[in-house]
Amino acid sequence: MNIDWAALGSVFGVSLLATVSLVGLFTLGIVGLSKQESTSGQGGGSAVMARTGAYACFALCAAAVSYGIFLIVF
Template identity: 85%
Template sequence: MNIDWAALGSVFGVSLVATVGLVTLFTLGITGLSKQEAAAAQGGSAVLARTGAYACFALCAAAVAYGIYLIVV
């Protein structure tokens, strides 16, 4: 019997980092959009917040694309 603790450990590590990282990015993206909306409501605009939000979402989309790549290959 040979339990591959290293593989299990890396699954744990990778899952944890990926989940927390992605959720953080996504939440930051939503926060940015929300700021932009609030600013727009007052007639202004928050370019930085909006750009940051889009950057976050782009990274999330890249992660999803990488996930699909992992499934296909």
């Protein structure tokens, strides 16, 4: 049995980077929604921008998860 340590390290690094990126992106979406709720009483365009940014973060998370499922299935 021969283990390719370079390939194993590469897979570990990419999976760690992808995990941290997705969690960070999802967190930004949640923060955007919470900012949208806190600024909704003040009115203005900041609430709309916060909601739009949050939805964009969630859409990117969904796209990344969908791409990962695509890679596994096909």
